[in-house]
Amino acid sequence: MTTIVTPTQPIDGQKPGTSGLRKKTPVFMAPGYVENFVQSIFDGIGGAEGKTFVVGGDGRYFNDSAIGTIIRMAAANGAVRVIVGQGGLLSTPAASHLIRKNKTDGGIILSASHNPGGPTADFGIKFNIPNGGPAPEKVTEAIFAATTSIRTYRISDVAAPDLSVLGLSDVDGMTVEVIDPVSDYAELMGTLFDFDAIKALFGRGFTMCFDAMHAVTGPYAHAILEKTLGAAPGTVINGVPSPDFGGGHPDPNPVWAKELVDIMMAETAPDFGAASDGDGDRNMIMGRGQFVSPSDSLAMLTANATHAPAYAQGLSGVARSMPTSQAVDRVAVDLGIESYETPTGWKFFGNLLDAGRATLCGEESAGTGSNHVREKDGLWAVLLWLNILASRDQSLAEISAEHWAKFGRNYYARHDFEAVDTARANDLVDTLRAALPSLVGQTFGPFTVASGTNFSYTDPVDGSVSDNQGLIVAFDGGSRFAVRLSGTGTEGATIRLYLESYMAPEGDLTLPVDEALSEIVAVAYDIIDLVVKTGRTEPDVVT
Numbered sequence: 001m002t003t004i005v006t007p008t009q010p011i012d013g014q015k016p017g018t019s020g021l022r023k024k025t026p027v028f029m030a031p032g033y034v035e036n037f038v039q040s041i042f043d044g045i046g047g048a049e050g051k052t053f054v055v056g057g058d059g060r061y062f063n064d065s066a067i068g069t070i071i072r073m074a075a076a077n078g079a080v081r082v083i084v085g086q087g088g089l090l091s092t093p094a095a096s097h098l099i100r101k102n103k104t105d106g107g108i109i110l111s112a113s114h115n116p117g118g119p120t121a122d123f124g125i126k127f128n129i130p131n132g133g134p135a136p137e138k139v140t141e142a143i144f145a146a147t148t149s150i151r152t153y154r155i156s157d158v159a160a161p162d163l164s165v166l167g168l169s170d171v172d173g174m175t176v177e178v179i180d181p182v183s184d185y186a187e188l189m190g191t192l193f194d195f196d197a198i199k200a201l202f203g204r205g206f207t208m209c210f211d212a213m214h215a216v217t218g219p220y221a222h223a224i225l226e227k228t229l230g231a232a233p234g235t236v237i238n239g240v241p242s243p244d245f246g247g248g249h250p251d252p253n254p255v256w257a258k259e260l261v262d263i264m265m266a267e268t269a270p271d272f273g274a275a276s277d278g279d280g281d282r283n284m285i286m287g288r289g290q291f292v293s294p295s296d297s298l299a300m301l302t303a304n305a306t307h308a309p310a311y312a313q314g315l316s317g318v319a320r321s322m323p324t325s326q327a328v329d330r331v332a333v334d335l336g337i338e339s340y341e342t343p344t345g346w347k348f349f350g351n352l353l354d355a356g357r358a359t360l361c362g363e364e365s366a367g368t369g370s371n372h373v374r375e376k377d378g379l380w381a382v383l384l385w386l387n388i389l390a391s392r393d394q395s396l397a398e399i400s401a402e403h404w405a406k407f408g409r410n411y412y413a414r415h416d417f418e419a420v421d422t423a424r425a426n427d428l429v430d431t432l433r434a435a436l437p438s439l440v441g442q443t444f445g446p447f448t449v450a451s452g453t454n455f456s457y458t459d460p461v462d463g464s465v466s467d468n469q470g471l472i473v474a475f476d477g478g479s480r481f482a483v484r485l486s487g488t489g490t491e492g493a494t495i496r497l498y499l500e501s502y503m504a505p506e507g508d509l510t511l512p513v514d515e516a517l518s519e520i521v522a523v524a525y526d527i528i529d530l531v532v533k534t535g536r537t538e539p540d541v542v543t
């Protein structure tokens, strides 16, 4: 029953990136590492005294142990209540919902998202604020500042409760409530979508495959898709969360979700396929024989959102991250609503959602969501698609073909160059930034450069400015590429090259994506001087 005040020293590098602090698991397991960062979260938000928090994670290796430490530290810092998912599990969108529903003072989410898990893989911790969303930069900066001046952390010597048992317990005067991770979230989904229409769709023999990738969405997908909506047993594959995600990489893209891709490309493919990532905030959407790019999915969901009860009155606006294709902008023009372009990172959507200026948001990195929570939400996207498919009673192929025939098609891909030497990656970006003004007006192959931009964002709600958020080279006619360094990698630098080629409705809308992009890929590699700057000739991952 004692709070122990433990002397400590600042640990270098505890700076949150695009989405919290992500490092190799052994780094987090080093003595004092979690303790220093968690104490800095509490210090950075003005203390934990009298506060309530949601705590949960994606179940990856070290999740349970870190949660035990967080519970004991919350108690020692004077928190009054912690709500934890059973087994330490909470999907990121479910955690966001619980923070909002219970009006807590925020939440601590343990995840490295789509990065692999295990003793030598990746781990992460992030703090979400009371609106349910990732901490904005001014909060992460305060947390980081606390990590650089920390001298002590506080921890209770009372053991954390058994997280497998539902119910209330007491840790040093603080209440710990272990809850079912699925039920509140499933109830929320039932308020947004026409579950009867989706049930009727499955009743008509509609088939789907949902790949939970051995990650957190397994229990959610079993409960909602199979038990509630009547999808056939076996619809959910890889549905049991495991600490190392079955040895895989829980990233829902055509590279890492190959099992799903093979199923969807087979003669016997179901009507609809989807996957989600480690912590359940990302989604991948497929039709029979067809991959839908996240940027196209955002555009098509925006164009069709009124089929779902939650959005039947229309959307107030839509927002996309800068590297996301401009497909949704064309839909916004057609709907007569505002379209916002933000930096990469879901945290930049928070103010727009809170202010009611955007209803739907999305990112090229397989994230889509709405104002129902303040995180992107993988299963939500799947359910919105199902609602639209049920309501329109058309196949995904028919819906996407009609969409492109009306708006044209933004062929899109992202090339990732991973674990690049940091100095070389910085040099590539610095050189391109310096060259931007001189590129304008130059012609490369079939493209003439219309503009070169070092992307900066001024938040229209609070006026905060975020500079240096990526470089954009735009061409006459709507095609463009963008370059930035990832803020979620854990090894060297990851260069992300985003490529987009616009085809007007009267052009060929059925080209293979790599063929449609071949010219812009060559031009982009040339302009950024990829081979000389990095020694690489090919991307590690294309999504």
Ligand code: G16
Pocket: 018, 019, 112, 113, 114, 281, 282, 321, 344, 345, 346, 347, 363, 365, 367, 485, 486, 487, 488, 489, 496
């Ligand atoms: C996080 C952020 C996203 C971002 C993605 C990739 O997603 O929440 O907003 O698009 O990382 O970021 P970067 O390009 O900097 O690696 P997640 O799913 O990893 O939390």
